[in-house]
Amino acid sequence: MDELLVMKNISKDFSSTKALDNVCLSVSKGQIHGLLGENGAGKTTLMNILSGNYPYGSYEGELFLRGRECRFFSSKDSERNGIAIIHQELSLIQGMSIADNIFLGNEKGNGFFIDRKKTREEAERLLRLVGLDDDPETIVEDIGAGKQQLVEIAKALSKNSDILILDEPTSSLGQEHSEAVLKLMENLKAKGKTMIIISHKLDEIIRIADRITILRDGKSVETIDNFNKDADESRIVRDMVGRDINDLYPKRDAEPKEDIALKVEHLSVQSKRRKGELSLDDICFDIHSGEVVGLYGLMASGRSKLVKSLFGKFNGLISKGSVEINGKRVDLRDPRHAIDEGLAYVAEDRMNTGLSLDRSIKENMTLAGLKKVTKKGLLDKKKEKGVARDNLNSFRIKASSYEQDVRELSGGNQQKVLLSQWFYTDPEVLILDEPTKGIDIGAKYEIYNIINEYVTSGGAVLLISSDMNEIFGLSDRIYVLAEGKITGELSREEFSATKVMDLILKGDKRS
Amino acid sequence: MKRILKLYSTEIVFGFVSLLFIILTGAEILKPMNITAIFLQNSYIFILATGMAICMTSRGNIDISIGSFVCFICAMGGVFMAVMKLNTGFTIILLLILGLLWGCLSGYLISYLKIPAWVTTLGGYLSFRGLGVALINTFSTTGSIVGIDQSFMKLFSGKIFSSPIDSFGQGSLLFCIILAVSAITYKLYSLRKEGSSITNSVIFGCALSFAVSLVIGVSFSLTGGVPVSFVWMLIVVGITQIWIEKSAEGRKLIMLGANPENARIAGVNVKRAVFMTYIFMALCATLTGCIVLSRFHASSSYAGVNFEMDTIAACAIGGVSLYGGKQRILKAILGAALIGIINLGLSLIGIDMNWQWIIKGIIIVAFVSFDMYLKKDRYE
């Protein structure tokens, strides 16, 4: 087998977590290789190593292209060796034309003057290749996200690479545009291009990949052949998600109560980027007191949008719907209102959004609930210190003192500080967005206990997690979100990975 | 070692440079007359630096229009009192309104419309000086408007506890001592109330402050009293320091500066907070304008020249970071004092004014670079 690319025993550490653990990947010429895995499985890290973003020396293992070992120190290096990567986030310059974007960094001309004619011709050719007939002089911000993704692909194609890496190419696209991208990939393969595609979307990968490698928790679980496009879905799901739900999830005695803490009815939110479409479509769900409701969906299913719209983010775009907390209809136009009505939002990105890293633990803990330590506009510092001290204890946060900068804590402890910040607001409904991302097992268990305590005393929790085990272990009920719609609800007895994936695929296929 | 450098950079530089000037001026600078002069001549920096420090607390916001605005306020004050013959009280109210208006305008443009601060305040920098000078030229032929109300001048300049020059004015010394003691007592009291321990460094700080206030008090006593502008400065700095340390709004501003996105999710009204800082800055500039007007007994077209440079230099020395977070107002004050010392010291030595410009410019760049270097991890 002539393997075009071989990645052998790749390992990479990020301070406390092992992002990749002896991962092996081999891609044959002219094939489409699919890379599947949950969030945090290591897919993007692996591709960053391949594309040179993580330079040689920052990882262990070897990279072989056409049999020769390669050491890349920058993305330019990998480009020169024939590897082009299309990143997950759109990296187009919105204010510039399509043609300029395609050739950014590789301008056509003699180095002093840009050859406008050649730029235009080449751009047109590339655009046709990807199935677009737009005028290359069109400014990028005037075309939709779907087309922009195709332009990104055109840009990668302009580099005449041997291997094209596509990182989640369809994750922010609707049905029609995803189709276009997949068809394009099939066309390119017919022309002899080798591709690696990273995706969550099981059905898409099964449809176009010749071989599929599944990663989980930084390890390559297995690589299966898919030449006949008939791979066993459930087998893949099991690989992705893991077989056993270990005893990691502490038992909870309480039963959900009758009263409904949070009720969302017919919530629809318009999409900012895809005009005329809805990013959230007729969302209805409820959470009882004393209950944990899990929300599962793949990336771009709309789950973070849902949560953020509860916290006032998409205020101008809500086209209809209502939210009730404890039976009272509430106005959630900005975070202040949401907090006052009893919502708490533990953000997914604790470092950038959730916490102020350069401030003390104490200051972070009281921020959302500052009202409670304020008397007549002045801070009651003694009370604040008391709160901090209590929190350090009850949340078992390992720190030298509450005056320490949050930056100095470990991930698990940081997350606990974040949790304590929101618990301090005495919320009616606690929204947890990836609460244990990047945290070690011990800390995870402690956090689960904290959540259980809260729920047992009557709190309501909306849990978002891309770790299916975690959702199964904690939730009483699960809603599945796909393409901005709630496609189904599962009660505890019905929890199973297959059922969840079915509901997701049901949303994707739109038959 | 790096940590000490980071925490006490301002104090270290202050001590070092002061020592340098003591040597260079042959201890002239320690004379009572000169120590008093530091405060008399540079009260503007103290007040403006306080305002600027608050402004900078909110991530990347500065205000380079302050010097020109001071000139404008001076001019307007002159027009109100000397030309329109309005009384002191009325004038002060009108000037305050002007300050509020500019603060609201700049705050609105910068915070709500998101026009970059440098552009907006650049516009102010241009317009206000022009307006001020135009007013002065309209209403006088000498290049300054004279005839300021006596009561206005008494309110913003001159001295309290005044005493004849040759004698020793115990009132001033007593005043400073009482002030120092009350401040120290208050600090110790609030530390106890908060439940913090009184560490050695706190005691050292108190002792140092007491010693310094003694020196200042003696200087004032020997030079005819406590300058009114000094009192104003104490009021502004005191209120600001207390506000930012102890009030909820102050805490919100600090957290907003450290991480605006976080603050927003935690319910802080970011836009309004930034808006308020610009109002505060404008009010500081207004007060400064009144003080400058009183000090010179006239509106002058040269009022406020280079104030923004001095203020930014003071903040830079004080470690006030353009990228937000908690600013120690007191450090900015120390920075302002240092600029005052540099100003005075250089003229005592007899060095060209131009060297002052050069040195201050270099100071700004050096300190900002240093700050960037220390806080590298905070930036992208």
Added chain:
Amino acid sequence: MKIRGFLQKNYLLLSLISITIFFWIMSEGRLFYYGNILNLFQQNMYVFILASGMFICILTGGNTDLSCGSAVCLIGAIAFRMMENGYGGFVSFIVMLAVGTAIGAVHGYLIGKFRLPSIIVTLASMSILRGIANLILGGYTLSVSDETYLRLFSVSDGFPFYFVFVLLCVSAAVYISEFAPIGRHIYALGGNRKAARISGINEVRIIVFAYIFMGILTAISAAVVTGRMGIVGPSLGETYAMDAIAACFIGGTSAGGGKGKMSGVIMGALLTGIINQGMSILGLSANYQNVIKGIILVMAVLSGYLLNREGEKQQ
């Protein structure tokens, strides 16, 4: 709706025309005397040159150079002192270019490599350079008598070299922004810094380039301005930075970088020049001129911002 679209696209040209007409009427036609038009150009050459450089700097991401006025004074002072001491006009000009380049390089390095805010750096250098200039001048106003220098840079009889210089500078900026690959990189950096870096664009190189370009143009400005006036005084260049910035913003350059065209900047410079000239003819003192310029500056940025928002909302 159509009218609004037309207004949006051509507001610059329309403002230019209306303001010109305004001053023409107010000055009772004096505005258009040949002498005045020539005067307009000669007195505002520095706006065209400095705005061209400032434009490139702003494009990189809202970076500015507040020190260009002080730099002009300094560079002029150095040249005049040299010529006083017997150095030829040509040699002096070379030195001027070198000094300009050096200043630009320092700026570029501090702002590009160390990521210091451009406003602080150039505010500081504005002070530093003015101080050095004053020291060199020693409080005097120097004059020049070197024949070569005068022939190259003065506006009296002889081949109008000064015009060629202005043309050169403006053309260079047009070339960079429209035709050169580095121009695309500059627009990209200003438009979306993260994406530009992903595309392999070397941010430090671009910013250093922009500021060195500005430095060279500053030196050329110094030459033509001091050549025309024949003297260098301590207050030379005080308003230059503002004029250049105003010209850029009036010309539709976005304050955050990544958007703007030289055609707009040229019109903005023209407008600034006409305003300057018009106000002088009307006898307005420099102070009122400053006030108006300050207001125009903010209004230009404001309208640029509002127009963009309007565009977005309509979609």
